[in-house]
Amino acid sequence: MLLVLGAFFVANAILSEFIGVKIFSVEGTLGIKKFDINLFGVPNLSFNMSAGVLTWPIIFIMTDIINEYFGVKQVRFLSILTCILIAFAFFVAWASMQLSPSDFWINQDVNGHNLNMVDAFDNIFGQGMWIIVGSLIAFLIGQMADVIIFHRIKKVTGERALWLRATGSTVVSQLIDSFVVIFIAFYLNPKYHWSWQMVAAIGLVGYIYKFIVALLMTPILYLVHGIIDGYLGKDLAHRMIKMAGRG
Numbered sequence: 001m002l003l004v005l006g007a008f009f010v011a012n013a014i015l016s017e018f019i020g021v022k023i024f025s026v027e028g029t030l031g032i033k034k035f036d037i038n039l040f041g042v043p044n045l046s047f048n049m050s051a052g053v054l055t056w057p058i059i060f061i062m063t064d065i066i067n068e069y070f071g072v073k074q075v076r077f078l079s080i081l082t083c084i085l086i087a088f089a090f091f092v093a094w095a096s097m098q099l100s101p102s103d104f105w106i107n108q109d110v111n112g113h114n115l116n117m118v119d120a121f122d123n124i125f126g127q128g129m130w131i132i133v134g135s136l137i138a139f140l141i142g143q144m145a146d147v148i149i150f151h152r153i154k155k156v157t158g159e160r161a162l163w164l165r166a167t168g169s170t171v172v173s174q175l176i177d178s179f180v181v182i183f184i185a186f187y188l189n190p191k192y193h194w195s196w197q198m199v200a201a202i203g204l205v206g207y208i209y210k211f212i213v214a215l216l217m218t219p220i221l222y223l224v225h226g227i228i229d230g231y232l233g234k235d236l237a238h239r240m241i242k243m244a245g246r247g
Contacts, residue, residue: 001228002070006078009062012055013082014089017135020052021124026209042201047209056210057217060173063143064166065224067150069237071244079143083136090132093125130191134184142177146170159241162225163218170214178207 026047027034034046067075101118108117146169153165182203186194229237 001232002066002074005062005066006074009059009066009078010082010085012058012062013139014086016052016055016059017086017089017127017132018093018125019054020050020135021127022051023048024051037205039201039204040197042198045201045205047205049206049209053210053213056174057213057220060146060170060214061166061217061221061224063146064150064169064221065228067147067244068162068166068225069228069240069244072147072151075143075147079140079147083140086136086139087132090127097122097126128185128189128191130189131181131185134181137184138177138181141180142173145176146173149173159238162222166221167214167218171211174210174214175207178210179203182206 025034026049037045039045063075066078106116106118108115149172150165150169153161153168157164179199182194182199186192186202187196187199232240
C-alpha cells in the first residue's frame, strides 16, 4: 500500500515540475470573463496558473493519506526522496540538452508552422536554475509544514475530523509554497527584479486558486480514505492510523 501511494506521490511531483513550464488561464479554460483584479497596486491580475497545479492536489492528498496511515517519518522520507529525484530528473534533462541534435530533426513542420525543435526542447525542459531551486525549496518547506500541522491538529481531534487536519494542513502549506517559490524565482533572481508588491500580488492570486481547489478536493480525500479502509479492513486500518499518530 505504501509503495502504491508513494509511487503516485513521486510521479505526480515530478510531472508537476515538468508540465509547470506551461502557464494557462483558468478563466479562459472555464470559458468565463477574466477577473481583472487589482492587488497591492498591481493591475489587471487574473488567474494565470502553472500547469503544475493539475497534479498538486493529488500530491497533497497522497501526503495526507500517507501521513494518516504511515506517520510523519514516511512522509518526510518520501519528501526528501522526491526532491532528490526531481533534481536528478532536471540533471538528466540538462544532459539531454547537451546532446548534438540530428540534422533532420532540428526544423520540423508542426500544424503548418516551422519550428526549431532544439529551441522548443530547450525552452520547455531547460527551466532556469532560480526556478528549479525555488521550486524544490518551496516543495520541501511546504511538505514539512504540512506534516507538522497535520499531526498537531490530529492530537486535538483524534481520529475524528479528517477533513480538518487534511484541509487545514494543506491550505497552510500551500500558503508557504505559493510565496516561497515566487520569492526565490522572481524576487531574489536578478534577472526579473520583481517588487515585493508583485510577489505578494501574484502569490496571493495563486494561493486563492489553490485554497479553493483544496476545499473542493475534500470529498476525494474521503473517497480515497474509504477505499483504503475497505482494502485493509477496518481493524487493520484503525491500528495503522493509531500507530501512525505516535510517530
